[in-house]
Amino acid sequence: MNFINTQSILASALLLLPATALAQSPAPPISADTPAPAVSPLEEAHEQAHKSDESLWEFEMSGYGELQFSWLDHGPDPTREGGSRSDSRLVFDQTRFVIELEGEFPYEIEFGAEVEFEHGGTGTAMEIEYEEFGEFDTEIGKGGEVLLEELYLGKGFGGGKYRLRAGRLYVAVGLLPDYHKPTQYLGSARPESESTLLPAVWSEMGAEFRANLGIFELTAQVVNGLDSTGFSSQRWVASGQQTRFEFIRASDLAGVLRADARPLEGVLVGASAYYGNTTRNRPSADLAKQCADPSITNKRDVAPCGYISAPLLIIDAHAAVDLAPVRARAAVIWGHLNNAELISSKNRVLSNKLGVLRSEVAEQALAAWGELGVDIAHFTSLQPHHRVEPFVRVEYYDTMLNPPDTSFDNPRFETQLVSGGVGYALHDTITAKLDWTHRRHGTDAIASENTVRMGLGFVF
Numbered sequence: 001m002n003f004i005n006t007q008s009i010l011a012s013a014l015l016l017l018p019a020t021a022l023a024q025s026p027a028p029p030i031s032a033d034t035p036a037p038a039v040s041p042l043e044e045a046h047e048q049a050h051k052s053d054e055s056l057w058e059f060e061m062s063g064y065g066e067l068q069f070s071w072l073d074h075g076p077d078p079t080r081e082g083g084s085r086s087d088s089r090l091v092f093d094q095t096r097f098v099i100e101l102e103g104e105f106p107y108e109i110e111f112g113a114e115v116e117f118e119h120g121g122t123g124t125a126m127e128i129e130y131e132e133f134g135e136f137d138t139e140i141g142k143g144g145e146v147l148l149e150e151l152y153l154g155k156g157f158g159g160g161k162y163r164l165r166a167g168r169l170y171v172a173v174g175l176l177p178d179y180h181k182p183t184q185y186l187g188s189a190r191p192e193s194e195s196t197l198l199p200a201v202w203s204e205m206g207a208e209f210r211a212n213l214g215i216f217e218l219t220a221q222v223v224n225g226l227d228s229t230g231f232s233s234q235r236w237v238a239s240g241q242q243t244r245f246e247f248i249r250a251s252d253l254a255g256v257l258r259a260d261a262r263p264l265e266g267v268l269v270g271a272s273a274y275y276g277n278t279t280r281n282r283p284s285a286d287l288a289k290q291c292a293d294p295s296i297t298n299k300r301d302v303a304p305c306g307y308i309s310a311p312l313l314i315i316d317a318h319a320a321v322d323l324a325p326v327r328a329r330a331a332v333i334w335g336h337l338n339n340a341e342l343i344s345s346k347n348r349v350l351s352n353k354l355g356v357l358r359s360e361v362a363e364q365a366l367a368a369w370g371e372l373g374v375d376i377a378h379f380t381s382l383q384p385h386h387r388v389e390p391f392v393r394v395e396y397y398d399t400m401l402n403p404p405d406t407s408f409d410n411p412r413f414e415t416q417l418v419s420g421g422v423g424y425a426l427h428d429t430i431t432a433k434l435d436w437t438h439r440r441h442g443t444d445a446i447a448s449e450n451t452v453r454m455g456l457g458f459v460f
Helices: 002-026 040-052 192-197 341-345
Strands: 058-074 086-105 109-118 126-127 135-140 145-158 161-168 201-215 215-223 251-259 267-275 310-321 326-337 364-374 385-398 414-426 428-441 449-460
Touching: 040 161, 126 201, 145 201, 192 364, 341 385
Parallel strands: none
Antiparallel strands: 058 086, 058 449, 086 109, 109 145, 126 135, 145 161, 161 201, 201 215, 215 251, 251 267, 267 310, 310 326, 326 364, 364 385, 385 414, 414 428, 428 449
């Protein structure tokens, strides 16, 4: 009993010692010359947020919307002999509505998210696939889709000179990743050539490093590769973006390098290259190699002798000029796909439920476009809040530039377009455009097509 009391007394004394010492220690003298203790940016932001009861994040919301009203002189089925038949029809489209949210956190940490509503929203709708002999397809999408086009977390270094991001990012190929808003291109629609060959606007999961070196900006990305079951005659690799399944296959990755230069304010020139395999991102392992030695039959391996390689290379050169009163854009995109013939043979027997076109894909494809506009309001008292901009756009693309030997080189896939019209913009925020487009194919045996389109757009 005495032992317990002694232990309790000693323990209480040890606990009281620090408190007693603190109580007896003299307080440090407070002087006006004593420097304030250093406070980190995070502590300062946290203190400020605590005082104001606000989040540490600083948010900014932006976005844009587009509407189109079109008149077409041709029918909807381009696969008929001689091309689309003459027709007179109207097509209205709530093209897209995009909401962008950006957040900044202390220590140059950022996040970004972008949600796009295409053609209306979600639901169940029917679609006619003329490339599939007029088959009706059921799509989850009420005439459109809801897409999460960007979702990333990033960190800046060196006062924003270097930036590292990870998440869902725009793939840095072509001109549309930087010029896809309705006030940034001259026509009432985005260039058909670039948006036919490549996913528009193309985003994938991965990581990005960007360096701003004066007039030069360098971008390096590693992203998930494409799924070659979506490759087709009509759109080459554009439908290879993985959107059919919940999870994105990244068994094959792709690397992107891009270099841009801004020698003058308002002038951009650059080039990019994309390279990545497309085999192991297919839903099933149907491009596995046949073993030369039949005795190699390990039933536990999906591909005991490996996979057939089908890498994709895309190169582009691009330029943009914004020197009032002149605006111009131009891009050339060329691509090469290895083993296109083998991919075509496998795609022909894919299930209808996969929702792909199941047509041949070419080894090579090419797209080139350029547009030029002159702001005539620049010469009047309407400037600078108004812009009245006559423009012309010329495009060429061929999604079957070099088809497999076993495939028919259909001239329908070689397309030339000439567009002309006028655009109006108020405060570079609200825009209205009216233009006419003439489309010709690779042979005079296929009827040409005309479209008159009015576009309305806004940016906020």
